Structures are given as C-alpha cells and as structure tokens.
Amino acid sequence: MTRSSSEPDADGIAPLIERWFRANARDLPWRPDPIDGPRDPYRALVSELMLQQTQVSRVVEKYGPFLERFPTAESLASAPEADVLAAWSGLGYYRRARLLHAAAKAIVEDHDASFPTHPDGIRSLPGVGRYTAGALASIVFGRREPILDGNVERVLLRLHARPDPPKDKATQDWAWERAQGLVDASGSPGVLNEGMMELGATVCTPNAPKCPACPLRDACHAYRLGLSEEIPTPKPRARQKDWFAVCFIVKHDDGRVLTETRARTGLWAGMVQPPSIEGDGAIDTPAAAEVLGIEPGQRLGAFTHVTTHRRISFGVYAGSLLGDPAGRAWVRPDEIHGLALSNAHRRVFEIGGVDRPTLFS
Numbered sequence: 136m137t138r139s140s141s142e143p144d145a146d147g148i149a150p151l152i153e154r155w156f157r158a159n160a161r162d163l164p165w166r167p168d169p170i171d172g173p174r175d176p177y178r179a180l181v182s183e184l185m186l187q188q189t190q191v192s193r194v195v196e197k198y199g200p201f202l203e204r205f206p207t208a209e210s211l212a213s214a215p216e217a218d219v220l221a222a223w224s225g226l227g228y229y230r231r232a233r234l235l236h237a238a239a240k241a242i243v244e245d246h247d248a249s250f251p252t253h254p255d256g257i258r259s260l261p262g263v264g265r266y267t268a269g270a271l272a273s274i275v276f277g278r279r280e281p282i283l284d285g286n287v288e289r290v291l292l293r294l295h296a297r298p299d300p301p302k303d304k305a306t307q308d309w310a311w312e313r314a315q316g317l318v319d320a321s322g323s324p325g326v327l328n329e330g331m332m333e334l335g336a337t338v339c340t341p342n343a344p345k346c347p348a349c350p351l352r353d354a355c356h357a358y359r360l361g362l363s364e365e366i367p368t369p370k371p372r373a374r375q376k377d378w379f380a381v382c383f384i385v386k387h388d389d390g391r392v393l394t395e396t397r398a399r400t401g402l403w404a405g406m407v408q409p410p411s412i413e414g415d416g417a418i419d420t421p422a423a424a425e426v427l428g429i430e431p432g433q434r435l436g437a438f439t440h441v442t443t444h445r446r447i448s449f450g451v452y453a454g455s456l457l458g459d460p461a462g463r464a465w466v467r468p469d470e471i472h473g474l475a476l477s478n479a480h481r482r483v484f485e486i487g488g489v490d491r492p493t494l495f496s
C-alpha cells in the first residue's frame with residue numbers, strides 16, 4: 136500500500152475539528168451548552184466510565200437516574216455496593232460500577248472530597264486509565280492532555296492512511312503522539328478531544344464513513360487514496376467460548392421469588408440471579424435441580440446471550456424449593472428489577488413472568 140510522505144498537519148487539522156464540533160456536537164446530558172462551558176468533574180467521571188463499552192443511547196437513559204440517586208462523590212462513596220450495582224443495572228460490565236464506587240471513596244478519603252485536578256491525581260483514581268485521565272484533564276480542566284480511544288485512533292489512522300493494526304503497541308504509541316500534537320495545536324484541548332471522539336462516532340465510523348460530510352476530507356490521505364473503508368485493518372475475531380446455564384424460577388406461596396447472589400469474582404460478580412448452575416458443557420437439568428435442592432418443573436424458555444468472551448445458552452425452568460433457602464433470599468417480584476441484575480438474568484426473570492407482578496397477587 137502506498138502512503139504519502141507528507142503528513143497531515145496538526146496546525147491545520149485542529150481548528151477544523153474544533154469548529155466542526157462546536158457546530159455539530161450532539162446534545163447529550165453530560166455536555167454543557169456552550170460545549171466548552173464548565174463541567175462538574177464527578178459527573179464527567181460518571182459519564183466517562185458509563186460510556187466505556189456501552190452505547191451512548193443506553194448511557195443517556197441511565198446517566199440521569201444514576202446521578203439523581205448519587206448526585207455527589209460523597210453520596211456514592213457512602214452507598215452500599217449493592218445499591219451502586221442496582222443503579223448501574225442495564226449498563227453491563229459491572230466492574231466499572233465497582234471501580235467508580237472505589238473512585239468516589241478515594242476522592243472522599245484521599246482527596247478531602249475534592250476532585251483532583253492534576254493529571255497524576257486523576258490517574259491515581261481507581262478505574263481511571265490514561266484515556267479517562269486525559270479526557271477529564273482536558274475536557275473538565277482544560278489541560279493539554281491527549282486522549283486515544285478506538286474512535287480517535289481510527290480517525291488518526293485514516294487521516295494518515297496507515298494500515299497498521301490498531302491494537303499493536305507501536306501503532307498506539309504513534310497514535311498517542313499524533314493525539315498530543317493535535318492537542319498542542321488546539322485552541323481548546325477539551326473541544327479538540329471531544330470533537331475527535333465525536334467525529335469518529337458519527338462521521339468517521341468503522342463502516343461506511345461519511346467522508347463527503349467530513350471536515351477533514353481535504354487533509355485525509357485515506358480519503359484521497361480511496362482507502363477509507365480499508366483502514367484500519369480488521370482484526371480476526373476471537374471465537375467466543377460456549378457456556379451453559381440452567382436457571383430455576385422458584386415462587387413462594389406468597390408470590391415472592393427465590394434469588395441468589397453470584398460469586399464475588401468472575402462474570403457478573405456479586406450480582407443477583409435465580410438459583411442457577413453454569414458450566415462449559417451442556418447441563419443435565421434434573422441433576423442441576425438436585426444440586427440446588429429444587430424440584431424441577433416445566434421448561435419456561437431458552438435463549439442465547441452473547442458477551443465479549445462467551446456465548447451462553449440459557450435454559451429457564453419452573454421449580455419448587457425442597458428444603459430451606461440455604462442462604463438465598465425471597466424477594467417480592469416488584470422489587471426484583473430494582474436489584475443488580477445482568478441483562479441476561481433480567482430476561483430469565485421475565486421469561487419466568489417476574490416482570491408481571493399482577494400474576495403473583
């Protein structure tokens with residue numbers, strides 16, 4: 136592949152991105168109006184952690200209610216973990232909720248409840264890596280710190296027509312350097328950084344980039360060479376591991392539903408589910424029921440849930456408890472959806488009719 140030796144010029148590109156973003160920024164609940172208006176760092180941290188690995192539309196739904204429940208770092212720091220996980224429910228990747236909780240505690244305990252303003256202090260917070268620290272330092276505090284996420288990296292690789300594998304360390308080192316160059320050339324580091332992310336999310340998209348509408352097209356080498364859709368080089372998809380789960384919807388005579396809490400480590404750690412058995416091979420339902428002390432009833436449904444690393448086949452059955460709950464909890468059906476549930480277990484409960492409390496009255 137031929138690459139032009141002339142590099143797109145940061146001094147020329149940065150103002151184009153900033154101007155474009157000021158005119159085209161999506162109206163999102165964590166953004167001020169005007170776009171470079173003041174921002175609360177705690178709220179920005181919440182939005183940044185929510186946006187990692189979750190679609191913007193889902194974050195838009197969850198951001199406001201989460202902040203109503205935990206409006207400050209202090210309120211989040213003092214909350215029980217189960218409440219934090221419940222408020223995070225629906226966003227997935229619950230490790231982020233635990234890290235956010237730990238970050239709030241660190242702000243309160245290590246920084247006298249004042250959000251650190253220096254990049255090193257921001258980076259010391261749990262859950263805050265180089266990207267998030269750069270985003271907060273630039274967008275909230277106006278510092279000339281770069282950011283690099285998948286969107287920014289894709290824009291940079293295309294601008295320079297580099298076919299390099301995006302996950303390689305050498306590619307990332309190069310991209311961080313380019314991102315720093317753009318920030319150094321910008322009028323407002325926060326507007327530049329957020330504009331790069333926005334451009335990658337809405338115009339320079341992974342598939343079918345909208346080059347004719349792009350403010351950078353005259354400077355973009357991939358566009359000029361007709362390579363926009365070839366860059367970055369797609370990486371081979373890792374095969375997801377097959378996983379199996381059998382869940383039992385067990386109802387008390389008074390309508391309450393039996394729940395248990397998952398292990399503290401691993402997938403969906405510490406979250407709530409119906410009594411379940413999981414494994415990497417097909418599960419014998421009567422044997423699983425016996426292990427759980429449950430008399431199995433009719434099959435209520437089945438579905439497949441896909442996570443980043445697993446393809447999980449769920450079987451959902453009715454059941455009756457044979458002995459005592461053994462550490463499990465009876466929960467009213469109208470309270471179940473307020474608990475910390477994964478999307479998969481929310482679906483399991485719904486298959487069991489638990490989203491319809493009137494059935495239990």
Ligand code: SF4
Nearest residue numbers: 339346349352355363
């Ligand atoms: S011109 Fe096309 S490939 Fe280049 S940065 Fe813009 S959207 Fe991306």
